[in-house]
Amino acid sequence: MFAKLKQQSFAGKASDGNPLTRLLNSKYMGWVGLGIALVAPLIIATNYALNIMTTALIFVLLAAGLNIVVGYCGLLDLGYVAFMAVGAYTAGIIAKSFELPLLFTVPAVMVMTILAGLIIGAPTLRLRSDYLAIVTLGFGEIIRITANNLTITGGPSGIYGIPGFSIGDLDLDQPVIFYYITAIVVSLLVLAAARLSKSRLGRAWRCIREDEDAAEAMGIHTYKVKLLAYIFGAVWGGLAGVLFAAHLSAVSPKSFVFLQSALILMAVVLGGMGNMKGVVVGAVFISLMPEIFRDLSEYRYVFFGLLLIVVMIIRPQGVWPTRNREPERMEDVMDAKIVQEARA
Amino acid sequence: MLQLIWDGLFVGSFYALIALGYSMVYGIIKLLNFAHGDLYMLGAFIGFTTLTAMGGVTASMSIVALLITMMVSMLLTGGMGVFIERVAYRPLRNSPRLAVLITAVGASFTLEYSVAAIAGPNPRVFPIRLESDTLNFFGARITIAQLVLVGIAILLMVALNAYITRSSVGRAMRAIALDPKGALLMGINVNSVIARTFFIGSALAGAAGVMAGAYYGKIEFLMGFVIGLKAFTAAVIGGIGNIKGAMLGGMLLGLLEAFGSHFLGGEWRDVFTFSVLILFLSLKPTGILGERVTERV
Numbered sequence: 001m002f003a004k005l006k007q008q009s010f011a012g013k014a015s016d017g018n019p020l021t022r023l024l025n026s027k028y029m030g031w032v033g034l035g036i037a038l039v040a041p042l043i044i045a046t047n048y049a050l051n052i053m054t055t056a057l058i059f060v061l062l063a064a065g066l067n068i069v070v071g072y073c074g075l076l077d078l079g080y081v082a083f084m085a086v087g088a089y090t091a092g093i094i095a096k097s098f099e100l101p102l103l104f105t106v107p108a109v110m111v112m113t114i115l116a117g118l119i120i121g122a123p124t125l126r127l128r129s130d131y132l133a134i135v136t137l138g139f140g141e142i143i144r145i146t147a148n149n150l151t152i153t154g155g156p157s158g159i160y161g162i163p164g165f166s167i168g169d170l171d172l173d174q175p176v177i178f179y180y181i182t183a184i185v186v187s188l189l190v191l192a193a194a195r196l197s198k199s200r201l202g203r204a205w206r207c208i209r210e211d212e213d214a215a216e217a218m219g220i221h222t223y224k225v226k227l228l229a230y231i232f233g234a235v236w237g238g239l240a241g242v243l244f245a246a247h248l249s250a251v252s253p254k255s256f257v258f259l260q261s262a263l264i265l266m267a268v269v270l271g272g273m274g275n276m277k278g279v280v281v282g283a284v285f286i287s288l289m290p291e292i293f294r295d296l297s298e299y300r301y302v303f304f305g306l307l308l309i310v311v312m313i314i315r316p317q318g319v320w321p322t323r324n325r326e327p328e329r330m331e332d333v334m335d336a337k338i339v340q341e342a343r344a
Numbered sequence: 345m346l347q348l349i350w351d352g353l354f355v356g357s358f359y360a361l362i363a364l365g366y367s368m369v370y371g372i373i374k375l376l377n378f379a380h381g382d383l384y385m386l387g388a389f390i391g392f393t394t395l396t397a398m399g400g401v402t403a404s405m406s407i408v409a410l411l412i413t414m415m416v417s418m419l420l421t422g423g424m425g426v427f428i429e430r431v432a433y434r435p436l437r438n439s440p441r442l443a444v445l446i447t448a449v450g451a452s453f454t455l456e457y458s459v460a461a462i463a464g465p466n467p468r469v470f471p472i473r474l475e476s477d478t479l480n481f482f483g484a485r486i487t488i489a490q491l492v493l494v495g496i497a498i499l500l501m502v503a504l505n506a507y508i509t510r511s512s513v514g515r516a517m518r519a520i521a522l523d524p525k526g527a528l529l530m531g532i533n534v535n536s537v538i539a540r541t542f543f544i545g546s547a548l549a550g551a552a553g554v555m556a557g558a559y560y561g562k563i564e565f566l567m568g569f570v571i572g573l574k575a576f577t578a579a580v581i582g583g584i585g586n587i588k589g590a591m592l593g594g595m596l597l598g599l600l601e602a603f604g605s606h607f608l609g610g611e612w613r614d615v616f617t618f619s620v621l622i623l624f625l626s627l628k629p630t631g632i633l634g635e636r637v638t639e640r641v
Contacts, residue, residue: 070442074440074442076442076445076446078449120622123622123625123626124622124625124626126626127625127626127629129441129442129445130374130375130376130441130445131580131625131629133376133445134376134573134576134621135621135622135625137573138573138577138618138621138622139618139622141570141573141614141615141618142614142615142618142619145611145612145614145615146615148611149611149612149615258569262449262453265446265449269446273442298457298460298461299457299461300457301453301456301457301460302453302454302457302458302461304450304453304457305450305451305452305453305454305455305456305457306450306454307450308446308447308449308450308453309431309432309447309450309451309454312436312439312443312444312446312447312450313432313435313436313447316436316439316440316443
């Protein structure tokens with residue numbers, strides 16, 4: 001009978017908890033978010049507002065990519081913005097030298113970011129996680145300094161006058177149209193990342209995050225799986241770079257400093273590591289922060305550093321962590337519940 | 345050639361001083377203290393404030409003023425290190441690694457931007473500069489100031505080494521590094537020893553900050569970021585957690601950089617350094633003097 005009860009509770013596992021939990025776990029939340037994103041330009045459509053909203057969307061994409069690496073797989077990447085740089089520069093250089101619309105550079109960008117992910121991941125993913133953190137920090141610096149020193153990347157002043165998405169007479173670079181393109185691309189990629197976590201690979205990632213040795217013992221090829229997380233993260237970052245290059249029509253090394261990587265990490269942490277819905281909210285919050293905290297101005301980043309510490313001490317899983325635990329742990333909760341119900 | 349070696353050793357002694365703190369903390373509680381480089385920056389700014397407060401320093405008094413400033417700065421950065429440990433790291437000592445790493449990033453961020461908010465984001469000019477005569481040593485130009493700074497660095501390192509190998513606190517540190525629980529059972533006050541480790545490591549970083557400020561003459565709030573990375577590289581080269589390794593690694597990294605930037609051009613120096621780090625980590629992660637780490641099952 002207990003077994004039956006357990007099964008039942010399993011089937012209805014989303015329905016437990018208070019109304020707020022249920023609301024936060026609702027699968028319609030994603031659609032609500034997309035709806036808000038699509039309706040927003042109808043409410044305010046000044047160029048300034050559209051600019052901020054597009055930037056926010058690109059930031060959401062970055063956070064979604066980093067969430068694959070940090071949130072799902074538990075690998076701390078402190079140089080994530082490097083992949084965005086690789087994407088933006090590849091797109092910019094190819095588009096400018098062949099006078100192509102940026103859309104056609106996407107395959108090249110994918111190849112380059114996968115390569116970058118392999119170059120940095122392959123030698124270092126055998127190491128312990130804290131070494132990885134500092135190596136990625138160094139890698140981020142390597143990419144930035146390289147971009148600063150090469151002539152092909154335009155040195156410190158970067159590349160400007162990058163053609164946008166427009167194909168022939170079709171003008172896709174108007175702010176509103178561009179915003180909608182970004183919204184669709186970003187929501188598809190965020191959805192894909194969210195679906196990834198439910199796949200076989202996603203489960204392997206979470207196992208590695210929880211206990212790498214146990215995962216290895218269970219037959220997961222941890223090195224390969226970690227490398228895959230890295231590559232997925234890199235591709236997401238690279239695509240964000242393409243959007244970034246198209247949005248600003250210029251890239252320069254100044255956009256890819258450590259501060260950016262730290263802010264993306266902050267979005268993931270504040271949102272709740274591993275929970276894509278939370279990460280989207282976190283990313284929107286962080287990217288709107290300069291507007292929200294105008295008054296704090298100089299102390300903004302101080303406040304953010306403190307927030308990072310406080311969140312980690314109080315909620316090590318993030319503010320809005322993922323709720324679908326692994327079955328074994330769920331069972332313990334259920335057992336406790338059954339005992340409680342039996343007592344009542 | 346000799347000039348390159350001397351320059352390398354000179355810069356290397358700074359790296360070694362900072363790497364020591366990194367390595368000590370890592371050796372004892374296996375934590376990458378990202379805020380360590382920022383304590384170096386903090387040291388430089390405290391030195392700047394102290395020197396400005398002391399008013400006009402005559403050139404002849406500059407060495408004495410520098411020593412006093414260094415003492416003040418070491419005390420304050422040491423205190424700051426202990427404070428960070430107490431507030432940000434101790435509550436998380438039993439949590440997953442990822443959480444502590446992220447807190448460390450938060451601590452680094454807080455330090456950097458607090459200084460930026462208080463002292464302003466623009467570079468500041470250090471009130472004294474060590475300008476002195478040049479000695480000619482087999483064709484290499486060596487300034488007296490460089491000699492003094494290297495002397496101070498070596499003195500601090502020798503003192504630290506003696507402290508760790510001779511004193512009872514040093515023994516306690518080594519015991520905790522080997523086995524924290526065992527050390528606790530043997531009656532060692534683990535928390536106070538860890539706090540002391542943070543104090544010493546941070547004080548050394550602060551000293552290096554003042555020295556760098558006095559030598560280069562310019563300080564800014566992001567100066568700790570890259571040097572922290574380099575100190576870590578030095579610690580890894582020497583074998584992280586190993587005190588002598590940190591000194592050796594620092595010197596070696598200084599030399600490597602001097603030669604690297606001579607042959608590749610100065611703008612590639614940092615790229616070269618971080619590539620060395622990645623190469624070292626993938627080929628010999630235990631470093632030159634490090635022992636093989638047995639995996640715990």
